[in-house]
Amino acid sequence: MTKEKSVIALAEALIFDQALVKFQGAYVGAVAALSQLGDAPGLNYGEVFIRDNVPVMLYLLLKGKTEIVRHFLNTCLQLQSSQFQTRGIFPTSFVEQEGKLIADYGQRAIGRVVSVDATLWWPILAWMYVQRTGDQEWACSPTVQSGLQRFLELILHPQFREAPTLFVPDGAFMIDRPLDVWGAPLEIQVLLYGALLSSAGLMLHHFEGDQHLLKRCLDRARRLRHYLLKHYWVNRQTIQVLRRRPTEEYGDTITNEYNIQTEMIPHWLQDWLGADGGFLLGNIRTGRPDFRFFTLGNCLGAIFGVISPRQQRALFELVIHNQTALVGQMPMRICHPPLNDEEWRRKTGYDRKNLPWCYHNAGHWPSLSWYLVLAIQSYRKHYPDSILDPQILILLNQIYQLLLQQLPRQRWAEYFDGPNGTWIGQQARLNQTWTIVGFLLVHHFLKVCPDDANILDLPVLKDLERKFETNQNLT
Numbered sequence: 001m002t003k004e005k006s007v008i009a010l011a012e013a014l015i016f017d018q019a020l021v022k023f024q025g026a027y028v029g030a031v032a033a034l035s036q037l038g039d040a041p042g043l044n045y046g047e048v049f050i051r052d053n054v055p056v057m058l059y060l061l062l063k064g065k066t067e068i069v070r071h072f073l074n075t076c077l078q079l080q081s082s083q084f085q086t087r088g089i090f091p092t093s094f095v096e097q098e099g100k101l102i103a104d105y106g107q108r109a110i111g112r113v114v115s116v117d118a119t120l121w122w123p124i125l126a127w128m129y130v131q132r133t134g135d136q137e138w139a140c141s142p143t144v145q146s147g148l149q150r151f152l153e154l155i156l157h158p159q160f161r162e163a164p165t166l167f168v169p170d171g172a173f174m175i176d177r178p179l180d181v182w183g184a185p186l187e188i189q190v191l192l193y194g195a196l197l198s199s200a201g202l203m204l205h206h207f208e209g210d211q212h213l214l215k216r217c218l219d220r221a222r223r224l225r226h227y228l229l230k231h232y233w234v235n236r237q238t239i240q241v242l243r244r245r246p247t248e249e250y251g252d253t254i255t256n257e258y259n260i261q262t263e264m265i266p267h268w269l270q271d272w273l274g275a276d277g278g279f280l281l282g283n284i285r286t287g288r289p290d291f292r293f294f295t296l297g298n299c300l301g302a303i304f305g306v307i308s309p310r311q312q313r314a315l316f317e318l319v320i321h322n323q324t325a326l327v328g329q330m331p332m333r334i335c336h337p338p339l340n341d342e343e344w345r346r347k348t349g350y351d352r353k354n355l356p357w358c359y360h361n362a363g364h365w366p367s368l369s370w371y372l373v374l375a376i377q378s379y380r381k382h383y384p385d386s387i388l389d390p391q392i393l394i395l396l397n398q399i400y401q402l403l404l405q406q407l408p409r410q411r412w413a414e415y416f417d418g419p420n421g422t423w424i425g426q427q428a429r430l431n432q433t434w435t436i437v438g439f440l441l442v443h444h445f446l447k448v449c450p451d452d453a454n455i456l457d458l459p460v461l462k463d464l465e466r467k468f469e470t471n472q473n474l475t
């Protein structure tokens, strides 16, 4: 066997033989990391996290192991909260204890953070499963439809703010510790867009569904995309406009809705954007936009078609332009730049795990690589005639080689520290599931079947709206 083949075989064995766990005789998902000698008691890496299982389920779908995916979705659905205050949310993670599945909705998490992304991923995963298998019967089943309904009632309830974004507390997604990511962080908004389209796609198959709810779901998705493109997309040109806006405006027809002062626009953006780069910024809040670059939110923005094909190309240009920072020795840096000094002290609450260049605070996470690879491969699949910068293909290969050479040697570590991502993360787990399966996905999309890059395609909003109108006319 070549070295490459043996690495793939090792990675698959770790996932299929060790990470996947059974409950009552059937697989319910994979633990976040394999246990290791000297594990501190009380850590939750032995639990099944919904977000960490996204790449696992995707890989299982690609491998035709669709039963496990359906069972995982059903298990999560059984754990969807029906309590008055949390009705409709899905847990961050669950674990078997004394013959029962115990879920964590945030009531056990470190710092009691809630994970909003888990809830948003469920409809997206359900859509992926139905797309790939054609299992309409499952999609139309009363349990799935009422799960979707509970989810939409949670998301679409009246609120104080008019903006179509979802307002969340700090640490509500993959970055599940304080890092000044409260408000309307990009990753949550992009996942919300995906979850709304996926829910609508799944509900449209089912005529008896609540049509009023479906209509609100479609309207929200439309407004959300428009809003993200208007407020989050930045490039050289948009920055020039932002820098010259008036402040202290009042009323309906103003340009600086969030009363953002020019001084809030950081100077590092000049180099970061280069000539042709563009990206979705991290967060929009009154007077306090967050211009940090977040890798996952941007890749999902491209994969889900929040940004246009042209903007996707600008995003890839930006990654190439900042390859030293974003890829370094271990793709990909989670966000850029880190919070430093007084900002780190105040905004993270002296969080020692999130020191500058560490963990969530600009550390490097191999589990993020497949999202970028998928974004690029998906672009190439959908726009085969478009000419991409040849550097992009070189970059893809570099990413693959770095992972292939480093990960088995570094025992599939969870994350890497330091400005280059050379050092294994100070508190990194080894044999981390999404590191392993993320590598398998990179391998699959680059070397095995680039055509599978449509796996995370969402239903198209215009098609959904058309189908909705047709259904209305039929009833």
Ligand code: GLC
Pocket: 032, 033, 045, 049, 051, 052, 173, 174, 175, 176
């Ligand atoms: C850490 C990460 C989180 C991940 C969990 C399990 O809490 O911050 O994103 O889901 O570990 O791997």
